[in-house]
Amino acid sequence: MRLGVLTGGGDCPGLNAAIRAVVRKAEVTYDDRIVGFRDGWRGVIEDDYVDLDVERCRGLLPKGGTMLGTSRTNPFKVDDGVAKVFATIERHGLDAIVAIGGEGTLSASRSLAELGIPVVGIPKTIDNDVNGTDFTIGFNTAVQVATEAIDRLHTTAESHNRVMVCEVMGRHVGWIALNAGLAAGAAVVLLPEDPFDIAVVCDHLQRRHAKGRYASIVVVAEGAKPKEGTLELPPPEIDQYDHERLGGIGSVVAQEIEKLTRLEARVTILGHVLRGGTPSAFDRMLATRFGIAAVEAAHDRAFGMMVGLQGGSVERVPLADAVGELKLVPEALMSGVSRLFLD
Numbered sequence: 451m452r453l454g455v456l457t458g459g460g461d462c463p464g465l466n467a468a469i470r471a472v473v474r475k476a477e478v479t480y481d482d483r484i485v486g487f488r489d490g491w492r493g494v495i496e497d498d499y500v501d502l503d504v505e506r507c508r509g510l511l512p513k514g515g516t517m518l519g520t521s522r523t524n525p526f527k528v529d530d531g532v533a534k535v536f537a538t539i540e541r542h543g544l545d546a547i548v549a550i551g552g553e554g555t556l557s558a559s560r561s562l563a564e565l566g567i568p569v570v571g572i573p574k575t576i577d578n579d580v581n582g583t584d585f586t587i588g589f590n591t592a593v594q595v596a597t598e599a600i601d602r603l604h605t606t607a608e609s610h611n612r613v614m615v616c617e618v619m620g621r622h623v624g625w626i627a628l629n630a631g632l633a634a635g636a637a638v639v640l641l642p643e644d645p646f647d648i649a650v651v652c653d654h655l656q657r658r659h660a661k662g663r664y665a666s667i668v669v670v671a672e673g674a675k676p677k678e679g680t681l682e683l684p685p686p687e688i689d690q691y692d693h694e695r696l697g698g699i700g701s702v703v704a705q706e707i708e709k710l711t712r713l714e715a716r717v718t719i720l721g722h723v724l725r726g727g728t729p730s731a732f733d734r735m736l737a738t739r740f741g742i743a744a745v746e747a748a749h750d751r752a753f754g755m756m757v758g759l760q761g762g763s764v765e766r767v768p769l770a771d772a773v774g775e776l777k778l779v780p781e782a783l784m785s786g787v788s789r790l791f792l793d
Contacts, residue, residue: 451482453748454547455502457516458490458523458555462576462588463729464737465516468550470507471741477504480749485542490551491558492523495534497541511734514727524558535567546748550574552586553773556756560769563754570747571756571769572740576724578625579776582767583758587740590732592619592724593629599720600634600667607665613655613707613715617700619724620671624779626724631669638666640703642673643779648681648703652710659713668707670700681706739764
């Protein structure tokens with residue numbers, strides 16, 4: 451077979467490990483030839499590619515980012531984009547394309563598969579918001595980085611009797627905030643799925659400090675929002691794709707905490723730090739398993755499918771099921787686990 455591989459959407463740790471696994475499995479097991487497209491679907495549209503083999507992929511396993519580059523290009527939003535995808539596939543004689551991406555990239559892959567493009571998906575995103583898989587590539591590393599940062603904030607909070615507000619990524623879902631908050635012993639975690647009342651947050655912090663606890667950590671996802679009528683936020687900036695440019699809710703929360711509690715508050719915004727650097731051991735293993743499974747799916751002609759981790763096993767999931775809606779933090783987890791330990 452001749453296979454194409456691409457990485458689309460935002461970068462995250464583990465992408466290079468997935469590329470390496472696709473290439474090694476395809477070449478060593480099946481003697482396939484692999485074409486890597488640069489910058490996601492843009493590379494397919496413009497036929498911007500590089501030939502890949504095992505030798506070229508040596509040393510990739512521990513490296514962050516993606517050797518192929520990435521972009522958020524959607525073929526359906528580019529003039530003649532879909533036709534150019536078909537033309538590139540025909541020009542290279544490709545039998546399948548392995549698309550490594552998050553909700554946006556996999557949604558485009560689903561639509562292309564419905565038109566007859568032979569696509570197999572691999573889920574990656576630090577947000578962990580893709581259905582059909584317990585974990586996505588990059589999520590574990592992001593949680594680990596956030597947890598280590600919050601651990602460091604604990605010591606400075608204790609030294610100065612402060613409230614430390616840590617803002618992490620999470621536009622629509624709070625998986626990073628919740629997991630890092632639980633792992634690092636935060637006092638409060640604010641999630642996009644659960645609008646907050648700043649007065650309740652401040653009352654909770656005051657009661658903590660009144661007991662003699664002299665350090666509190668508040669973890670807030672960038673997409674967290676207050677309950678209607680409780681706190682007015684400045685209007686967000688809008689980017690060229692008509693998406694809200696998030697970031698800054700942590701500063702607003704810190705200001706309100708100081709105003710309402712008279713406790714000293716400081717904010718740390720981790721932002722893109724969570725996306726960069728060396729992938730964790732778990733993400734390296736997950737990316738490797740996904741890459742192997744994706745090549746096997748391609749050889750089985752299981753197109754329009756995504757590989758996902760379910761209860762320890764890698765399974766095939768229809769792309770339509772994976773991207774139909776975001777995987778939110780369930781109420782049962784928020785109420786049954788987080789609220790018990792976040793105090």
